[in-house]
Amino acid sequence: MKYEKMCKEILTIIGQENIVDVFHCVTRLRFIAKDKEKVDLKKLGEVEGVLQVKIVGNQIQCIIGPHVGEVYEDLCKVGEFEQKPEIDEEVGEEKTEKKKITFNTFLEGLSSIFMPLISVFCAGGMIKCLSIILSSCGILADGSGTLTLLDAIGDAPFYFLPFMVAYTTAKRFKLNELLGLMVAGVLMYPTIMENAGSGINFIGIHITCYSYASTVIPTVLCVILMAYIYRFVDKLIPKNLSLVFTGMISFTVFMPLLLWIIAPLGNHVANVLSVFFETLFHVAGPLGGAVFTGVMPFLVMTGTHSTLDPIIIQNFAKTGMDYMFPAFFLNNFAVAGATIGAALRIKDKSIKAAAISNGGLGILGITEPALFGVCTKYKAALIGSVVGGAIGGALYMFFHVYSYAYAMPGIFSIASYADKNNNMLWMILCLAITFVVSFVIGFVMNKEEK
Incomplete structure (x- = not known):
């Protein structure tokens, strides 16, 4: 072992x-x-x-x-x-x-829903990166069968997002995962999708229909409530009849109510959150980018960055791009630069080697080892991460940089910033400046030898 x-x-x-x-x-x-x-x-x-x-x-x-x-x-x-x-x-x-319900339990619950999906999103995002590279370099023509199929594979995780979120949410809230998928199946049923913008009458109740493809919050809310509803109904039904009647009653009686109230509410909440953050960033501009990226190390250390996952994922699913993901990429380079800079001033060879290795992982997209192993012990590394990230955050907002694919924010995902303009060029410039500033601060300010 x-x-x-x-x-x-x-x-x-x-x-x-x-x-x-x-x-x-x-x-x-x-x-x-x-x-x-x-x-x-x-x-x-x-x-x-x-x-x-x-x-x-x-x-x-x-x-x-x-x-x-x-x-x-x-x-x-x-x-x-x-x-x-x-x-x-x-x-x-x-x-x-x-047991107490606290902000930490909320974060852990959110993390348990979305973290299992990261590998799927990264797979789809990296395939989109490949598609962008092949298209931008003229290797594959727009509309070609090969490019169309690659786009379909890369987009699939986002289009069918409700099913995957339903599965992980059901698992987290102790509902049979297949029943969770059934909830998503109702939201994604062709009749519901085809009537988006209009509605369906159900025993005198007018249920407004929306397109729930590529959505997160409506599915999560509906599955969570169905988990409690199912357990409540199951307690009322005799055990020898529960297999037949618990599911039937839960979905026949309560699923229309979820479609009538909860799913539209979740859709509205998702849209409000997305518009709020987008407006905030556009109004605050470089200042907003500086603050957001500057505090990112603390968000990661406390796990609160997970609260942004639903918004980021939905931005990619709805528009094909996101304005917050570049901050995560820049934060990784800020932590990496500051950690490596501070590490060069450490005398102990074993600690120096470990710190440099942790910094290198930051370039690849993994910052926890550097944050917890170096930045919490060496103030220079933490200060460098914050200041370098803030400068990078201001720059990426100034240049209006967007990410076009959900790919792990490390050096290999740089292709996800390619477009027909200079988006990727500006991102590379922001990354370089962020790394250099963080490195210099970490190196100059770290006076510790032990």
Whole structure:
């Protein structure tokens, strides 16, 4: 096992008999311990591979990074724990304290819905990048069969977004995933789509129809409510009849109500949010870009950047471009530049090598190791990330840079900024300036040798 040594050290420090349960999220191992006071947090944070340790509520959280899934798998084998495929906020909580709905639980819920879809969006986005390159270079003519098929493959994840979101939402809220897909199927049914803009009469109720293709919020809201409705109905039906009648009653009685009220409300909320952010950026201009990109390291560290995923995904699905995604790309280069700059002033060779490696990951699109492993320990790296990102954010808004495909914001996704004008050229310039400014600040300001 690749992480066996690391896992054994963690279990020794926490105490295997002291662990009630263990699971993981996107970047963290999460332990629920019988007695947190028995754990030497400082020693735990010094384990090689653990970037940082935090106490959040009743949890001991070890920040590992994007490879946390592999570490968790090895940990379960070493400690003989039951392996769980996703975060379950209720696991172990009833043994320590009453479950509370907080902003953190909201973020974790949002993350559990959208994070599983990132690989699909990146696949579609990178195929769109390839399509853009082939078209821009004249290798494939517009309208050719090959280009048409590539566009269809790249666009598919966004057009059928309701089905994928329905699946992950149902999984998160403990509704049979196939019933979640059925909710999306109703929203995407041809009769509903064909009547978009008009309506359907259902026992005297006029249900206004919309096109829910490429939408996020209407599907999420409908599936969440259906999860509660289904469980409520299931409690009223005798167990020997539930298989036949629970689903029938839930969908016959309540799905029209969801179509009448909740789905249009979700559609309206999505449009309002999109217009709000777009107006804010266009009104604030470079100042808005500077503030947004400048605070991005803190958004990533606290996980609040996840709240923007529905808006960004819907922007790509609806218009084929987005004005917030460039900020994520620039933030990655700012963190990378500041981390590498600060690392060059570190005397310890092993720490220097790790810091430079973490900075390199930022260029590829992964910033958590640099943020938690370097920026939280070296103020120069954090300041460089913020200032460099702010300058880059102001520049990209000044040049009106847009992203044209949902591709992981790293160096290999630069093609997603190509258009028939100078969009990609301006983005490259913004990236270069961001990296240089961040690097210089990180290098000059870092006086620490240990």
